[in-house]
Structure formats: C-alpha cells, structure tokens
Amino acid sequence: MKKILKLSIVLMVILIAINTRATGVKISKEEKASSKKTVTFALNDINKANVSIYDANDKLLHTEKVYTLNLNPLKSSDKIVKTYDLNPLADGVYHLVADSKTKTVKYEILVVDGTATIMSDPYVEINKMVAVK
Numbered sequence: 789m790k791k792i793l794k795l796s797i798v799l800m801v802i803l804i805a806i807n808t809r810a811t812g813v814k815i816s817k818e819e820k821a822s823s824k825k826t827v828t829f830a831l832n833d834i835n836k837a838n839v840s841i842y843d844a845n846d847k848l849l850h851t852e853k854v855y856t857l858n859l860n861p862l863k864s865s866d867k868i869v870k871t872y873d874l875n876p877l878a879d880g881v882y883h884l885v886a887d888s889k890t891k892t893v894k895y896e897i898l899v900v901d902g903t904a905t906i907m908s909d910p911y912v913e914i915n916k917m918v919a920v921k
Contacts, residue, residue, distance in 0.1 A: 825874040825904045827897060829884060832867050837888040839870060841897075844881045874904045890916050 831837050831854070840851040854868045874882070874897070882897040884906065894912040898905045 825877065825899055825902060826871055827874065827884070827904050827906050828869060828871045829886070829895075829906070830867060830869045831886055831888070834868065834888045834890075837868065837886050840885045840887070841872065842883040842885065843877075844883075846883075849877070849882070874899055892916070 829839070831839075834856075836853065836855045838851065838853055841849045843849055850872070854870055856868050872884075877899055879900050882899060884895045884897055886893050886895075892912070892914040893910045895910050896907040898907065
C-alpha cells in the first residue's frame, strides 16, 4: 500500500512538472496604433516581468517591474496589460523590451506625427532555458 502511495505521489509530481513546462509564455502587444502617443502592451501567461523603453541609441528612458496577483502558483493564465504615454518623446524609433523568466521580447515603436505604433512582429525574441526540479 505504501508503495502504491509513493508511486502515485511521484507520478503526480511528474505530471505537474510536465504541465508547468508545457504552458510556456506568450508575450504579445495588445494595440498597434493610437491617435495619441500611447501604446498598450499585453504580457500573456506570466506573473511578473521587467519592461523597459530605450531610444534609438540604446539609452534607457523608462524601466518598470510589472506584476499580476496570482494566488495559484500552478496557474499561469494571467495577463498583464500596461499602457505607456509617449507624449514627452520626440519623433523617432524606440524599443520596448519585455523580459520575463522564460522569454525576452523586443519590439520597435515608431513615433511619428503625434502617433505611436508598435511594429507588428518582435525584432528580437529570445527563449530562456528553464530548469524544472
């Protein structure tokens, strides 16, 4: 009986690890353009990330840690939605970098004539190795 109990606990731990590994992280932008110099960025299936905005010369303009309130550590279906006001910025190309435990994604933001547009695809997407214990 003890052997069956131990085997079922081991099997449960393995299945939880596989499920956690398979969920992955999806980072996407919520909105492409707006009438003002604002952009909205969504981070799907993660609980915390560092978001930074750089100018064309890679000078850091803004950085912030964003979080969701996730009470269930096994659930990773949370979504972080953040809106940035880019009105103080001059026309030009900027970079938005979202960095989580498992992925780093970089988007170009084009600010022209009072509008801000996130380019449709990330120009850099780096998947990080995640160790599963």
